[in-house]
Amino acid sequence: MPLSQFMGAANAHYYATRDPFGAGGDFVTAPEISQMFGELVGLWCADLWHRADRPDVAWVELGPGRGTLAADALRAMAKTGLAPPAHFVETSPTLRSLQAERVPGATWHDAIDTLPTDRPLLIVANEFFDALPIRQLVRGAEGWRERLVACQDTLFLPIAGPAVPDTVIPARLRDAVPGSVLEVSPAAVALMRALARRLASQGGAVLVIDYGHEGPALGDTFQAVRAHTRANPYEAPGERDLTAHVDFTTLAAAAQVEGATVFGPLEQAEWLVRLGIDARAAALGRAAPAQAEGIAAARMRLVNDMGTLFKALAVVAPGWPEPAAFNHPSP
Numbered sequence: 001m002p003l004s005q006f007m008g009a010a011n012a013h014y015y016a017t018r019d020p021f022g023a024g025g026d027f028v029t030a031p032e033i034s035q036m037f038g039e040l041v042g043l044w045c046a047d048l049w050h051r052a053d054r055p056d057v058a059w060v061e062l063g064p065g066r067g068t069l070a071a072d073a074l075r076a077m078a079k080t081g082l083a084p085p086a087h088f089v090e091t092s093p094t095l096r097s098l099q100a101e102r103v104p105g106a107t108w109h110d111a112i113d114t115l116p117t118d119r120p121l122l123i124v125a126n127e128f129f130d131a132l133p134i135r136q137l138v139r140g141a142e143g144w145r146e147r148l149v150a151c152q153d154t155l156f157l158p159i160a161g162p163a164v165p166d167t168v169i170p171a172r173l174r175d176a177v178p179g180s181v182l183e184v185s186p187a188a189v190a191l192m193r194a195l196a197r198r199l200a201s202q203g204g205a206v207l208v209i210d211y212g213h214e215g216p217a218l219g220d221t222f223q224a225v226r227a228h229t230r231a232n233p234y235e236a237p238g239e240r241d242l243t244a245h246v247d248f249t250t251l252a253a254a255a256q257v258e259g260a261t262v263f264g265p266l267e268q269a270e271w272l273v274r275l276g277i278d279a280r281a282a283a284l285g286r287a288a289p290a291q292a293e294g295i296a297a298a299r300m301r302l303v304n305d306m307g308t309l310f311k312a313l314a315v316v317a318p319g320w321p322e323p324a325a326f327n328h329p330s331p
Contacts, residue, residue: 004133013238031069034298038072067102120203196258212246263326269307
């Protein structure tokens with residue numbers, strides 16, 4: 001089967017059957033590190049809403065985890081006068097129940113198709129696109145081939161698949177050395193185009209925060225995490241988190257094709273600092289001196305440890321104001 005099919009099926013089972021977040025799970029995301037992250041996301045949305053003349057909007061989160069980010073963001077937004085209805089795109093029954101504890105009254109969706117169509121949408125996708133299925137194209141001695149996954153007894157192994165026409169490979173990468181890997185995500189492109197079409201017709205913005213690069217670039221980033229440790233991504237499918245780095249350049253181009261304006265990507269560290277994480281950390285430390293050391297450590301983790309690999313990308317509806325913290329629109 002194609003790697004994209006293997007990854008999609010494995011992740012669908014994985015997320016449907018557990019809570020993978022936190023110290024007792026497989027990984028920790030930024031909202032679980034500190035409330036500051038979700039608060040700044042919420043204030044970023046509120047600022048954009050204010051400068052767009054305060055329309056009736058809906059808050060949307062794709063893959064909201066435990067609901068931690070949404071709870072922190074909605075609390076921060078409420079202090080500015082913004083109290084939008086919350087809509088979660090989530091298929092996992094386990095995670096839906098955790099989200100309901102933190103954000104009572106939210107509305108759940110299996111896909112973006114059923115999101116509201118009568119108002120602008122403020123959409124957040126934190127560590128969502130990295131879990132979408134990818135295809136891997138591998139340069140062989142006689143050209144490019146798609147990587148497949150084969151099953152032998154109870155083992156899953158990557159194998160060379162059918163030849164891929166050179167025309168699907170970016171021109172500057174076609175003559176790469178044998179063994180080179182190019183990753184593409186048709187699922188991510190299709191989703192971003194659909195979101196951008198929503199913005200074009202309804203207004204609003206999409207904020208994507210994830211780890212990745214400005215591509216297209218060569219490299220095998222397909223990985224698995226189990227109990228906070230790197231694992232074999234082909235072993236025990238459905239029992240570990242499978243991800244790949246996000247190609248922000250391709251995401252930006254997909255949004256622009258549909259008429260949206262793109263800002264970034266910007267490193268998470270710079271984005272958080274521009275939004276005022278240092279001032280917020282200082283205020284929290286003064287309010288709770290006994291926790292000041294932990295607050296400083298959380299700030300360090302968000303800015304120093306995660307801050308360069310993780311990036312933020314803003315996609316804004318035509319006619320909407322420039323979002324805070326970003327530079328000029330991307331070309």
